[in-house]
Amino acid sequence: MRNDREKLQDILEAIDPLDRYATQGRQAFEQNELIQVWFIQNLQIIGEASRFLSSSIRSRYSDVPWSEIIGMRNILTHNYFEIDLDIVWQAVERNLPNLKLKIEAILQTWETEE
DSSP states (O other): OHHHHHHHHHHHHHHHHHHHHHHHOOOOHHHOHHHHHHHHHHHHHHHHHHTSSSHHHHTTTTSSOHHHHHHHHHHHHHOOGGGOOOHHHIIIIIIHHHHHHHHHHHHHHHHHHO
């Protein structure tokens, strides 16, 4: 079983490729089905890792929108015929930079507490 630190690291590792491909811009995203699938897959990984974090971590860091992240994962996983690519792009462009900063801060806090 993976611990909370490993799950947080999984989130960061899923954000990194999204950062790389997002720099190609929205037009590349809209025109390339592989990039779309790549985004969706990594957002699912972020949601899955978030879903299995302990409740104490989610409570301690309540400024992270855990329920929205998990909710998006549920939609991407179970409603794949209804995925709105505009929402996927917006999540990557607008929300992930802030999420990355928050996850990095949590991990840094952990390192200083040890």
